Each structure stands twice: as structure tokens, then as C-alpha cells.
Amino acid sequence: MAETQNKGASPASNELVSWLRMLALPLWIRAAISVLIVSVIASGLALLAHGIWAREAEQVSSAIALVTVSLPVLMIVIALVFGQNSDRKLKELTTQVLQHNIPDAVRANLSDAYGKVDIQTGVRGCGADYTLSLSMPGQELPFQQRFRVELNVRKANVCFWLANVALPARLDANSEAVAVFRHVILGALAEGYQLNDAPALSAGEPTSRGLLFFRSLDPEFLVRPDQRLYFVQDLSFCVRGFLDASLASTKQPQVRA
Structure with missing residues (x-):
């Protein structure tokens, strides 16, 4: 009793x-x-x-x-x-995750395979745009992978922009257009993400489409360091998966700088 x-x-x-x-x-x-x-x-x-x-x-x-x-x-x-946890505190923690925690986790994950990786971060409000740049042997311009993360306290949106990939108006993990990324998509789905059935559209230059994932977060996500650490580390593996697949699809060698 x-x-x-x-x-x-x-x-x-x-x-x-x-x-x-x-x-x-x-x-x-x-x-x-x-x-x-x-x-x-x-x-x-x-x-x-x-x-x-x-x-x-x-x-x-x-x-x-x-x-x-x-x-x-x-x-x-x-x-x-x-x-x-006032509004100001939650905003400060959101900025900390976007500005510092995510780039640091991605760098740590990619350092063994790619050496030094340049990550440009642009934070605006509850969203941030990231551009990864890798210097490739024999290539004048660096290889770039862009993605965006939005944190809305209890929800996360993650978009991976796919350059030179023609995405259909409706897609899922089995779509032929994303076959090279299928293992990464399935891994993200297993971690609780959902794939939006319509591709995201970029207003930037060059205009491109991307895969948009979203998931619910723990109600105390921002105030629990363990939750934040797990999120950014898991995201770093997802970023690495898309980077590896993008390089493989363009037949670029993965060489440590």
C-alpha cells in the first residue's frame, strides 16, 4: 500500500x-x-x-x-x-544551444574523420543556419553542407539542404530521390524525428530544397544539461551521416585535413 x-x-x-x-x-x-x-x-x-x-x-x-x-x-x-526559468533565461539557453553547443558537438564528431572543419553559424531568434566547409584535395572551392536548426522550447525542426538533388513534391524514406541518404533518414526516424512529406524550400542563394525533420522535446529540455547534451550529440551524428552521404554521392574522397 x-x-x-x-x-x-x-x-x-x-x-x-x-x-x-x-x-x-x-x-x-x-x-x-x-x-x-x-x-x-x-x-x-x-x-x-x-x-x-x-x-x-x-x-x-x-x-x-x-x-x-x-x-x-x-x-x-x-x-x-x-x-x-523565465522567458529571458529560456531564450539565453536557446541561444547557447544554437550558438555554441551544436557547432562544438559537430566539430568534435567530425574532427577524427575530417580534421579541422569550418562551421559558419548565423543565429536569429530561435533558429540558426550552419554552413560546413571542407577543403578537398584537387578542388579549388571547399565542399559545403548546409543545415538549419530551430528550437521552439518543446519542439525542434532540423533541415538539411541538398544541393544538386532534385526532390519530388512529396517524399518519404523510400523515395528514390533520397536513396543515398536513406540510412541517415531511417536513423533519424528511429531517434524520434519525423520527416516532413514536403521538401523545404530555401530562399537563399543558391535556391535549393532540403529534407525537413521535426520532433517533440522533453518539456524540461532547455533546463536539463543531460537532455541538451544528448540532443546535440545525436544531431552531430545525423549531420555527419548527411555529410558522408553527400560526399559519397559526389564521389569526393574523405581525406583528413
Whole structure:
């Protein structure tokens, strides 16, 4: 019976903690909480000091109980309230993932096979455009692979632009036009991505089409380092898969710089 109650209480507790972590409290409320925290701790310590000075065992016992119970609870409140995930904080974390975490993970993944890889990153709002450039032997211009990532807190859109690939108006993993990328697409689908059945259109130059993937993210994705790390590392393998397949389709040698 106790085990059943604990199982029932755990989701409720997790939901409460998640709700508290998503609070964006005004400054005056945080100031009031700070005053309350200081008051409770000060009262407990004052009661303890007076009990020791007056040699009143019951008062000392009450003070110790108050401090013992209050401190863990107050530390949790501090962590939840002052580590809150306001809109500004979520935007900062989104920019961090797009500007730093994704390029770093891709570089780390590609370094063994390709050596130094130049990655140009352009972040705008919740989206970022990336251009990978590889210097190939015997080629005057570097080989480039472009992709785009959009993070909407609980959803991710990833688009891989395919130069010189004619994509049909409707496609899936079995479409002949993407046969060279089929193993990468199937891997992405296995990781929870879904492939949009219509190709994405690029407004940039040169105009091209791309494969658009999307997936839902954990509600606490941005505030959990383990979730962010898994996402960027998994994405780096997907980027490498498309790069390998693109090079193979153009018969470019994969040579470490």
C-alpha cells in the first residue's frame, strides 16, 4: 500500500517541481521570499541561542527542530525560485544551444574523420543556419553542407539542404530521390524525428530544397544539461551521416585535413 502511495505521489511531486521551476516571479516577490527565508532562519537561530543561554532544554529542542526542518525546505525553495526559468533565461539557453553547443558537438564528431572543419553559424531568434566547409584535395572551392536548426522550447525542426538533388513534391524514406541518404533518414526516424512529406524550400542563394525533420522535446529540455547534451550529440551524428552521404554521392574522397 505504501509503495502504491509513493508511486502516486512521485508524479505529483515532479509536476509540482516542474511548475515551480517554470515560474517567472517579479522582483518584489523574490525580495519578499528572501526576507521570509532570512526571518525564519534568524528566528530559529535566535531561539536556539536563547535556549542555550537560558539552559532551557525544551526551547533548544524546539529550535533545533525548527532549523532542521526549515533549512532543507528553504534550500529547495531558493533553488527553485532563484533558479527560475523565465522567458529571458529560456531564450539565453536557446541561444547557447544554437550558438555554441551544436557547432562544438559537430566539430568534435567530425574532427577524427575530417580534421579541422569550418562551421559558419548565423543565429536569429530561435533558429540558426550552419554552413560546413571542407577543403578537398584537387578542388579549388571547399565542399559545403548546409543545415538549419530551430528550437521552439518543446519542439525542434532540423533541415538539411541538398544541393544538386532534385526532390519530388512529396517524399518519404523510400523515395528514390533520397536513396543515398536513406540510412541517415531511417536513423533519424528511429531517434524520434519525423520527416516532413514536403521538401523545404530555401530562399537563399543558391535556391535549393532540403529534407525537413521535426520532433517533440522533453518539456524540461532547455533546463536539463543531460537532455541538451544528448540532443546535440545525436544531431552531430545525423549531420555527419548527411555529410558522408553527400560526399559519397559526389564521389569526393574523405581525406583528413
